[in-house]
Amino acid sequence: MPRVSYTAPATVDEAVKALASAAGLAKVLSGGTDLLVQLKSGRVKPDLIVDTKRIPGLIGIREEAGHFVIGAATPGVMISADARLEHAFPGVVEGVDLIGSQQIQGRASIAGNLCNGSPAADSVPPVIAAKGTAIVAGPNGRREVPVENIVTGPGRTSLAKGELVVEFRLPKPKSRQAGAYLRFIPRTEMDIAVVGCAVDVTLDAGGTCTDARVVLGAVAPTQLIVADAAKALIGHKLDAATLAALDAAAQKACKPISDKRGTIEYRTKIAGVLARRAAAIAFERAAARA
Amino acid sequence: MSKHHVTTTINGEPMEFLCEAQQTLLDVLRDELHLTGSKEGCGSGDCGACSVILDGKVVCSCLMLGVEAEGRTVTTVEGVARGDHLHPVQQKFLEHAALQCGFCTPGFIVAAKALLDENKNPTEEETRYWLAGNLCRCTGYDKIIRAVLDAAAVMRGEASA
Numbered sequence: 001m002p003r004v005s006y007t008a009p010a011t012v013d014e015a016v017k018a019l020a021s022a023a024g025l026a027k028v029l030s031g032g033t034d035l036l037v038q039l040k041s042g043r044v045k046p047d048l049i050v051d052t053k054r055i056p057g058l059i060g061i062r063e064e065a066g067h068f069v070i071g072a073a074t075p076g077v078m079i080s081a082d083a084r085l086e087h088a089f090p091g092v093v094e095g096v097d098l099i100g101s102q103q104i105q106g107r108a109s110i111a112g113n114l115c116n117g118s119p120a121a122d123s124v125p126p127v128i129a130a131k132g133t134a135i136v137a138g139p140n141g142r143r144e145v146p147v148e149n150i151v152t153g154p155g156r157t158s159l160a161k162g163e164l165v166v167e168f169r170l171p172k173p174k175s176r177q178a179g180a181y182l183r184f185i186p187r188t189e190m191d192i193a194v195v196g197c198a199v200d201v202t203l204d205a206g207g208t209c210t211d212a213r214v215v216l217g218a219v220a221p222t223q224l225i226v227a228d229a230a231k232a233l234i235g236h237k238l239d240a241a242t243l244a245a246l247d248a249a250a251q252k253a254c255k256p257i258s259d260k261r262g263t264i265e266y267r268t269k270i271a272g273v274l275a276r277r278a279a280a281i282a283f284e285r286a287a288a289r290a
Numbered sequence: 291m292s293k294h295h296v297t298t299t300i301n302g303e304p305m306e307f308l309c310e311a312q313q314t315l316l317d318v319l320r321d322e323l324h325l326t327g328s329k330e331g332c333g334s335g336d337c338g339a340c341s342v343i344l345d346g347k348v349v350c351s352c353l354m355l356g357v358e359a360e361g362r363t364v365t366t367v368e369g370v371a372r373g374d375h376l377h378p379v380q381q382k383f384l385e386h387a388a389l390q391c392g393f394c395t396p397g398f399i400v401a402a403k404a405l406l407d408e409n410k411n412p413t414e415e416e417t418r419y420w421l422a423g424n425l426c427r428c429t430g431y432d433k434i435i436r437a438v439l440d441a442a443a444v445m446r447g448e449a450s451a
Contacts, residue, residue: 006294006311006357029355036314036353037334049311051358077347101423102401103338106347107354189422190336
């Protein structure tokens with residue numbers, strides 16, 4: 001690999017300073033499972049690597065009054081092993097758990113998955129569906145950003161020079177609120193999403209949906225919040241007519257490309273199918289929380 | 291560019307090394323420390339031949355920088371046996387003939403050890419999913435899975451070593 005400088009700051013302020021004052025390109029290193037591949041291929045040629053894992057809080061999960069906090073560099077194995085997260089955000093844990101192998105899970109983080117900017121990132125749709133926010137630190141202090149506003153296109157983010165994601169906040173689910181994430185790949189493991197779909201619903205005591213978010217992955221340059229798909233659910237129980245409306249809304253929102261993983265037509269069709277299936281799981285989970 | 295001085299623990303021994311920032315842990319293990327058990331198959335985290343255990347978790351050493359090992363504990367395939375006494379996973383790989391060319395074997399041994407450290411009684415399905423990040427182009431996997439499940443039984447005291 002080409003020569004590069006490396007620093008492992010002990011505080012967020014030091015990390016911001018290092019990123020902001022770097023002469024050339026500076027890259028944040030969390031688990032490195034995307035960054036190192038890109039370094040080796042020459043796709044990115046940073047002058048400086050800023051390893052965030054020595055900063056207290058960047059790895060770890062904590063519960064606060066209204067939300068859970070997941071440190072930006074927390075690896076998948078820690079997220080999957082956390083019973084509180086598994087209970088509160090089964091969709092998020094499902095999305096994280098689908099990324100790569102056990103070896104990748106030992107290192108890969110949500111911040112890396114997000115900031116890598118892949119439209120097919122599995123952890124991103126469920127975090128958006130759960131109305132997660134990212135705490136972004138930078139030269140001008142900290143700001144809280146809805147996760148859907150971070151990625152602006154394949155490989156691109158809205159983060160300015162000197163900024164990094166330090167943690168994610170996931171608001172605690174209300175009673176009868178739950179999420180689910182499904183990904184379609186043509187095999188059982190170790191592949192990249194043809195389509196991903198996260199659904200998060202809140203139900204009333206009678207099983208009617210009162211709030212919903214439907215988020216698609218891998219069918220557009222960024223993850224898509226499908227407002228019409230949520231509208232198809234809100235005010236309804238999960239009957240055949242609701243599922244048909246959801247399916248149609250999900251398909252209509254798709255703006256996919258054709259590539260080796262699937263054609264435009266195929267991805268569009270699958271998006272509707274996954275939306276129906278993920279909604280069924282989310283409704284069942286939400287109802288079980290009554 | 292000056293080299294980084296890294297203090298770490300490898301296979302139970304305190305270890306210090308010098309490395310450049312862009313050297314992966316795999317580069318350091320093989321080229322600086324001459325621990326050549328860990329292999330480079332793909333170099334992109336797909337094949338698992340470079341698997342090591344980092345603070346109890348199996349990771350690809352090709353996707354980690356050597357400098358990141360500062361203060362961490364690393365186990366490579368060279369640290370799996372106790373002296374001349376093979377780990378049950380290693381013993382069962384021999385008995386089941388779970389290898390042919392052997393290139394993937396260190397990664398499988400390390401990943402399987404990490405599984406059995408965490409789960410004494412994995413199902414076949416759990417074992418197959420756990421080892422999905424390790425590729426073998428010779429065996430067809432079945433002998434590997436049998437060897438790991440048999441080693442688990444030995445470690446639980448339910449089968450003979």
